Amino acid sequence: METQSMLVVPVGEETEFNVYVSTQWPTLIQEAVAETLDIQSSRVTCHVKRLGGAFGGKVIKTSILASITSVAAWKTNRAVRCVLERGEDMLITGGRHPVLGKYKVGFMTDGRIVAADFHYYANAGCFVDESVLISEKILLHLDNAYNIPNLRGFSVACRTNLPSNTAFRGFGVPQGVLVVENMINDVAMALGCPADQIREINMYTGPSVTHYKFEFSPDNLQRCWEECKLKSEYGIRREAVDQFNQHNRWKKRGISIIPIKYGIAFAEGFLNQAAALVHIYKDGSVLVSHGGTEMGQGIHTKMQQIASRELHIPTTKIYISETSTNTVPNTCPSAASFGTDANGMAVKNACEILYQRLEPIRLKNPTGSWESWVKEAFFEKISLSSTGFYRGHDLYMDWDKMKGQPYSYFTFGVCCSEVELDCLTGDYRTVRTDIVVDIGRSLNPSVDIGQIEGAFTQGLGLYTLEELKYSPTGLLYTRGPSQYKIPAVCDMPLQFNVYLLSDSNNPHAIYSSKGIGEPTLFLGSSIFFAIKDAVAAARSDSGLMGPFTFDSPATPERACLACSSPFIQKIPASQPGSFTAWALDI
Template sequence: MERAAEALGISPDKLREMNLYKEGDLTPYNQPLTDCNLSRCWDDVMKQSDYEHRQNDINVFNSENRWKKRGIAVMPLKYGLRHSLQSTDHTAGALVHVYADGSVLLAHGGVEMGQGLHTKMIQIASRVLKIPMSKIHTSETSTDKVPNASYTGASMTSDLNGMAVLIACEVIMKRLQPFVAKNPAGSWEEWVTTAYTDRVSLSATGYYKTPKEDHDWQANSGDTYNYFSYGAAVSEVEIDTLSGDHVVLRTDIVMDIGQSLNPAIDIGQIEGAFIQGYGLFTLEEVRRSPTGFLYTAGPGTYKIPSMNDIPVRLNVSLLKGSSNPHAVYSSKGLGEPPLCLAASVFFAIRHAIAAARADVGLNDFFLLDSPATAEKIRMACADQFTRQFPEPKKGSYTPWVIGL
């Protein structure tokens, strides 16, 4: 896209905007897009980030500074959530116990690993049972509670287990309905106690399976993905052309995640995924010796994102007025999609390097491979110093680069 924009004599941002997916467009695998909010995400982030004004300020800054350069870039995102495979991996189970005192114990097949999954499952149960979250407790994932659980991953765990929890809780509510009808002014505890006294089961399982895939791989038609998450991000960076160091001055993100089950958790997930992607695109470079020995075997030999790498300003917004009929309570999976938005940092760095190269009369297209490490940034900022070093041979490796 960058190279095409240069050949056409327009900005990469304009070219990307002209080619954004619209409602009803077909993907390369001929799936029509419905509820496509990509343009809304793009417009919102451009407005919230004050993109055009800041672009002008960056041009002024670059004209006044020789060894410090800034760049800004906007990146759109369409990410498919694929739940409709013909696979046993796309099932989920839940077990709900209601005790005579009105407390609830919830078990489901998802693994809590800091992503707030338990909290979301409690919220779903609370919504169906119409009781405070404080009355609901969870037990850790265990096969003696929920057997044959699908793996926790692919941004689909809340979708799958959330539906299983919802189904189990609806079974409980259906059993309680006669007692609610007899005593509509009663409390949750009264209904549960009456049901217990009447020897009604207050334990239920929920099982959910996704719709089967209807994509025809031979004809390349049908739905390959269950739904899509959309987003857009604007990032601004400043690079030191002499050292190759950089700092992310500001990032603005707008994500379409449907109706968020928990905005606080989801914003945290977006921030975390973005920083992980930042490491992917700018820091974490795998290096091997000529014999194949892995030098970068862990964080001791390559840099991972730290607190100092968080953008000086990080603004995250959730797109309003979005819905998703394919997941629990119209939510959307979001663990992985925001990671890709960190590409906005990579391209902002590239634009800053382009400004440095322009100062020495290099206006031609140049290739910058990801990750944009300090070494690559420094050598790409061609000047009288970099010309003193010969161009490395393809596939060669210099151990002193990482101090080995």
């Protein structure tokens, strides 16, 4: 992935600056540079052509580096470029917040959970960044897909002597919901019944209300669950896994099925607005500018589709050059899986205005071409340029009253994964994964399926492979691909199926679509819980039953030790204080 990268160019004699930067939030860069140099924001223009990946790490941290670079450009009156080397980037930018989760749970013998109490401790690093917002989002997803009558949560961002952690795809939800699902698994182990039964018993059904008094319909969640069980042949494969484990001592298989209910949009209502600028030129070509940034998620492609649909012209006539603060001011960050929802509505608004202006021309010459209508409009002195604006939903969360509507809607998904584990080495192979996701009426199924596959793969890395190691003095050891293992082709499921839920509508977003950037990352945890299921089978052969601690990521070392085979049991456990740890357990 592209590291932090920027170029600051002084322009003319009026203390103007052009900033070419890889960021998710151009307006923040503009404001940060202006404040650093003590000039007006109108003298700073931020340009974003595209990003080579971001995932949240280019929202806040980029503004700090851009400010430093702008000082160098101002002092020297020359263009200054700053591009971090991979090791520097991992040291400076920070990453996803490590979270320690603890819980207490009360449940009945039939598997119904009647009460749960969660405590989360997020490692924020040396300054606050977005840690408080992440802690809040963890609490807003305490329930995941389950209707627990008595639910209490406590979340805190802990200041530590480490580089500050920042936003990362999922914004705290992948860490927090993992603890919730682990609780479900532990309840199942304590009762000696399958985990999917506990999930079904406690899942939201009918008209429902979250723990913060937000009403929603879980019908599509239930549909995703049933369709995933059907498509994945879960019942048959569950029996096959049990049979396999009975006949194999040193290889075990595990299977899990995991749901997600993910809130879309910003709880801070003012961040849900967006604007756009659309020009029609005399040759019929169209230039679209909007406030979203293209980072591989396909937002420009979708904006072209929306403009094409509203103007009734092919996408070949529509061009998006860049995202710039001198065409669309006061933008909000491309984040929270809300970029297409907000900017799409703004582009739609601008195109509707233009198409309406052309209506008299079309009525006068109904058989004319688009190009002829545009030329006639120019001669008729009709403006062929328009801004569009989307106010967004008035979302809020009142933490004093513990109620609110922090999200526009929920995106639902369910994933079933099966793994085969080598109990002697801890190595595993994902045999099959099936995903069913409710994304409403997709604007572009190819792009959205790519997002689902990419997010799942990133989640797979988060929960089974990727681990930051710090020295006892706080120095990061894992500063690149040679020390930090990310998913490779060999880590992908041998059989990988993605299904989009049919006949789904969403009245709260553009053309009844749904945001999909972040929600399916958590579904990568189905690999983690499948590994845990296989480890539980291995432990039962050693006479160990019931819940056990199994931290994420589920690396081969952790899986091997958790299996507690006769060979592992022969190794005496190290006593605290008898050794010096080579790395901190964070």
